[in-house]
Structure formats: structure tokens, C-alpha cells
Amino acid sequence: MGDLKGACIIGQSGGPTAVINASAEGVIETALASEDITQVLGASHGIKGILADQLFDMGKEAPKELSLLKYTPSSALGSCRYKLKDSDEDDTDYKRILEIFQKYNVRYFFYNGGNDSMDTCNKISKYMQKVGYECRIMGVPKTIDNDLMGTDHCPGYGSAAKYIATSCMEVWQDAHVYDTGQVTIIEIMGRHAGWLAGASALATYEGYGPDLIYLPERDFDMDKFLADVERIYNDTGKCFVAVSEGIHYADGTFVSEAKTSATDGFGHAQLGGLAAYLSSVVKSRMDGVKVRGIELSLLQRCGAHLASKQDIMEAYEAGKAAVQAALAGETDKMIAFDRAYDAQGQYICKIKEMHLSEVANYEKKVPLEWINEEGNGVKQEFIDYAMPLIQGEPDTPKEDSLPRFAKLKKVLASGK
Numbered sequence: 001m002g003d004l005k006g007a008c009i010i011g012q013s014g015g016p017t018a019v020i021n022a023s024a025e026g027v028i029e030t031a032l033a034s035e036d037i038t039q040v041l042g043a044s045h046g047i048k049g050i051l052a053d054q055l056f057d058m059g060k061e062a063p064k065e066l067s068l069l070k071y072t073p074s075s076a077l078g079s080c081r082y083k084l085k086d087s088d089e090d091d092t093d094y095k096r097i098l099e100i101f102q103k104y105n106v107r108y109f110f111y112n113g114g115n116d117s118m119d120t121c122n123k124i125s126k127y128m129q130k131v132g133y134e135c136r137i138m139g140v141p142k143t144i145d146n147d148l149m150g151t152d153h154c155p156g157y158g159s160a161a162k163y164i165a166t167s168c169m170e171v172w173q174d175a176h177v178y179d180t181g182q183v184t185i186i187e188i189m190g191r192h193a194g195w196l197a198g199a200s201a202l203a204t205y206e207g208y209g210p211d212l213i214y215l216p217e218r219d220f221d222m223d224k225f226l227a228d229v230e231r232i233y234n235d236t237g238k239c240f241v242a243v244s245e246g247i248h249y250a251d252g253t254f255v256s257e258a259k260t261s262a263t264d265g266f267g268h269a270q271l272g273g274l275a276a277y278l279s280s281v282v283k284s285r286m287d288g289v290k291v292r293g294i295e296l297s298l299l300q301r302c303g304a305h306l307a308s309k310q311d312i313m314e315a316y317e318a319g320k321a322a323v324q325a326a327l328a329g330e331t332d333k334m335i336a337f338d339r340a341y342d343a344q345g346q347y348i349c350k351i352k353e354m355h356l357s358e359v360a361n362y363e364k365k366v367p368l369e370w371i372n373e374e375g376n377g378v379k380q381e382f383i384d385y386a387m388p389l390i391q392g393e394p395d396t397p398k399e400d401s402l403p404r405f406a407k408l409k410k411v412l413a414s415g416k
Contacts, residue, residue, distance in 0.1 A: 004134065005036050006107025008323075009050065010058070011043035012142075013113035013120065014081060016074040017156030018163070018304040019315035020112060020142045021406070024076060025069035026319025027110050027140065028058050036327055037108060041413055045078035046111070047120060050100050051093060057413040068406035070312055071396045073304035076406055084120050087127045094127045101128075101135060103415035108136050108326050112319070114143035114154075115361060118334055122356035125332045138322040139334035139356055142315075144301045146195035149362035150354045151336035155318050156301070158311030158389035161199035163303040164188055165390065167296060168203035168210060172240055180290065183229060183239045183282050187275035187295040190244040192216055194366045196300065197244035199386055201378045211239055216246035217366050218375040220255050225278075226285050228376055233289065245274050305403065309392025314349050321351045334359050347388035 010027045012020060024042075031040045042056040043049035056077065058066075069076055087094045100106070111121045118139045125137040141148050144160035168186065175184045188197040194215025203209025211232045214220060232239040247255050256274040275293035283291045318335045325333060333353040340348040370382045397404040 003036065004107050004136065005038060006105045007039035007041055008037050008108035008110065009041045009043050009055065009104075009106050010077070010110045011046040011049065011112065012075040012077050012079050013046040013111060013117040014079060014142065015114070015144070015301060016079055017142055017144050017301055018073045018159040018307045019070075019155055019311050020074070021069040021072045021076045022312045022315035023112050023140050023142060023155055023319035025066055026316040026321075027112070027323055028066060028319075030320045030323040031108070032059060034323065034327060037323075039104065039413070041104060041106070042077045042410075044410070046080040046113075047082050047084065047093075047097075048080045049078065051096050053100055053103075055100075055104065055413045056408070056410045060411045061408055065406045065408055068397060068404065070316060071304060071307075071394060071403065072405040073302040073307075076408055081116070082120075083116065084123050087123065087130070091127070094124070097124060098128070098131060098133060101133065104413065106135060108323070110138050110140055110319070110322050110326070112140040112142050114141070114145065114148060115359075115363065117142075118148070118356055119360040121334070122332070122360045125356060136326040136329070136331040138326050138330065139359070140318050140322045141334060141336065144196060145190055145193055147193040147363045147365065148336075149359050149364045150334075152339040152349075153337055153389055155311060155315035157195060158308040158314070159304070159306065160189075160196055160300050161202065161386050162308045162311075162390035163300050163306040164196060164199045164296065165202035165206075165209070166306050167300075168200045168242065169206060169208040171294065172203065172208040175240060175292070176238060181233060181237045183233060183241070183279075183286070183289055183291045185241045185243060185275045185278050185282070185291070185293045186210070187243055187245055187293070189296070189300055190216060191246040192363055192365065194244045194246075197242055198366055198370075198378045198382050200242035201382060202386060202390065205383050209240070210242035212241045212376045213378060214241070214243045214247050214376060215366055215371060215378070216244050216248060217368060218371055219250040220247040221250075222255070222281070225376075226282065228374075229282055230286060233286065241278075243274055243278065247274070305396065307394050307396075308390045309394045310349075310389060312394055317351060325353055332356050
């Protein structure tokens with residue numbers, strides 16, 4: 001089923017990661033080397049760039065700059081949060097996408113993102129099949145939240161987990177400087193899935209991490225939380241807490257004081273301010289105790305200086321595999337990972353493909369059996385799961401002791 005000749009588009013969507021550009025590099029370099037792909041186009045700000053006919057000619061970029069994408073955080077082509085309506089409801093966007101695909105003879109489309117991006121991929125694929133336009137469409141996974149179904153883990157998670165674990169170890173050291181008491185509460189991203197907050201347990205495993213960890217997979221009880229904090233503080237004079245931004249009460253309401261009227265374009269509440277809120281609650285309960293709230297915020301998804309070499313390699317391979325699969329005739333699929341171990345017990349990442357319909361709009365959460373009975377920590381199974389994903393130090397290029405990121409020219413393409 002090979003021998004389909006035409007251009008390709010690579011787009012990036014959703015929240016960025018430290019390694020999303022490694023996947024873009026995997027797509028771009030593999031596509032540029034293919035005889036069947038006649039032109040490699042990068043969409044400016046994902047689907048929005050296609051609708052606006054803002055496409056970059058990636059063949060005009062210097063190979064050296066493309067090679068630096070591996071070490072460049074965030075989304076080099078620009079991202080978006082744009083939800084396509086169902087084509088049966090409103091096909092305006094789909095007609096425009098088809099028009100652009102025809103203008104550039106696009107026969108391959110690669111979309112690099114998370115849950116909502118796979119939904120977008122799936123919708124475009126179904127529409128192109130419906131109107132009889134041959135175009136092979138592949139999803140490339142990305143999300144620090146690690147909540148995509150069907151894949152053992154997602155590119156981006158390992159680096160974010162490493163950043164979180166490292167930062168927690170460093171904060172622990174700082175919080176133990178003085179001989180006076182202190183409660184430290186660190187807020188970690190994760191709306192419905194606790195994979196990121198759970199990564200703080202890697203720091204605890206190494207001896208310098210949170211005493212208490214709260215994930216959104218378990219209902220949050222404020223009275224029990226305060227009792228936990230008081231107990232540990234009274235025993236040790238310190239208490240270090242990691243909380244997922246998405247922790248919620250039994251009735252489903254978020255503990256965070258953030259107004260949920262603010263959304264990200266897909267109707268998802270934008271959370272934040274939880275560490276500050278919990279700090280104020282602890283202060284009022286434990287009179288006179290020093291309490292410090294810390295929100296990692298965007299740092300955990302753009303901290304490429306703490307990226308996992310394993311994560312970078314897997315992200316690149318995911319992009320490369322998407323192009324190879326499309327050239328071999330596959331479409332309507334997402335690249336995914338399976339976990340295996342060699343004879344020495346060393347972790348191996350195996351690449352597979354999944355149907356987009358099996359991935360889109362589903363969320364993978366931390367297994368409840370990996371969370372302790374008290375709901376304030378994770379078990380060894382979580383450590384065993386996350387530890388292989390954070391391994392290795394990337395050889396990040398530097399100039400003046402600062403990171404040298406890719407500098408793309410972003411030359412706009414013109415259609416045939």
C-alpha cells in the first residue's frame with residue numbers, strides 16, 4: 001500500500017512539553033528523506049495554521065537547526081487549542097482543510113498532541129475518507145499528563161516526571177535548612193490523572209521527597225489532610241506535601257479556589273492556586289507554623305534542562321515511526337508504546353500502532369491499586385513504572401553556558 005506521492009503536514013497541538021519538538025524532528029527528518037513525500041510543511045499553530053494557510057516549508061530549514069529541535073522545549077511550530085465541530089454539524093472547517101490539502105497536494109498528515117488532538121486527527125481522517133480524498137493521517141502522542149489510553153506512557157511524561165522529582169528533592173533540602181518548623185506544599189499539574197503528582201514519590205524514594213502525596217484518583221478529605229499534616233509535623237517538626245492541581249472532594253468539586261469559568265478552549269477548567277489555598281488553610285489550623293506554598297506551573301513542562309534522555313529518544317522515534325507507518329500504507333492510527341524487559345531486566349520501549357478511535361477522548365488514570373490505602377501516597381508499583389522513563393542525561397548544546405535552542409526561519413510555503 002505504498003507509492004502514494006504528495007506533500008505532508010506536521011502540526012503541533014495542545015500544551016507543550018520538553019520533548020514535543022523531538023517528535024517533530026522525527027517526523028520532519030524522516031519525511032524529508034522519503035522519495036514519496038514531495039514537500040514537508042509545518043503548520044503554524046496547528047489546525048489554525050492549516051485553516052489560515054500559514055504553512056512553513058521545512059525543507060528550507062538548516063539541518064543543524066532541525067537537529068537542535070531535540071533539545072528545544074515547547075512547540076517550535078506553534079500550538080493551539082482549537083476544537084473542530086463534528087462535520088455532520090458544521091463542515092465549514094473541513095471543507096477549508098480539504099481545500100488547503102488539495103492546494104499543496106497534501107497526502108500525509110501528522111498531528112502531534114494529546115487527547116483532544118487525537119480527536120481532531122480522527123475527525124479529519126473520517127471526513128477525508130467520506131469525501132474520497134486519499135490522505136494518510138497519523139497521530140503522534142504527546143502529553144506530560146500521561147493520560148492517553150492504550151499506550152504504556154506518553155512522550156513528554158518522563159521529562160516532566162524527572163523535573164518534578166528533581167525539584168522536590170531540591171525543595172526538600174531547602175525546607176530542612178532551619179531548625180524551626182515548616183510545612184511545605186507543592187502544587188503539581190494534572191487535572192484528572194495523578195501521574196505527575198505521583199512522580200514526586202521518586203524524590204521520596206531517594207530519601208528527599210514529600211511525606212504526603214495526593215492524587216485526583218482518590219477523593220480528597222480536608223479534615224483527614226489536616227490531621228495527616230499535623231501528625232507528621234508533630235513527629236518531625238517538618239511536613240512536605242505534594243498535591244495534584246485536580247484534587248477534588250467526594251462531590252466532584254475541585255479543592256482549588258480557582259474560578260472554573262476560565263477554560264482552555266476545550267471546556268476544561270484551568271486550575272491553579274491550590275498550593276496557596278491549602279497553605280492558608282494549614283496556617284489557620286496550625287497557628288504560628290511557617291507554611292510555604294509552591295506552584296511549579298509551566299516550569300514542569302518546559303524544563304528541558306532536566307529532560308530525560310530516554311524521553312527525548314522515544315519522542316523522536318514516535319515521530320519517525322508515524323512517517324514510516326504512513327509510507328507503508330497505514331492511516332487513522334496513533335503511534336503508541338508497549339513496555340518490555342530484556343533478559344537482564346532492563347526496560348525496553350516497543351512501538352505499536354493504535355486506531356485513533358480507541359484513543360480519542362479517553363483518559364488513562366493511575367491504577368487505584370498503586371495508591372496507598374490512606375490515599376496520601378503511592379506504592380512501589382508506581383516507582384517501578386516511572387523510574388525507567390526518567391533515565392539519562394541529554395547532551396544539550398550550550399552557548400555561553402546557556403542552552404542553544406533551534407532557530408527556525410519559518411519560510412512560508414506557496415501552493416502549486
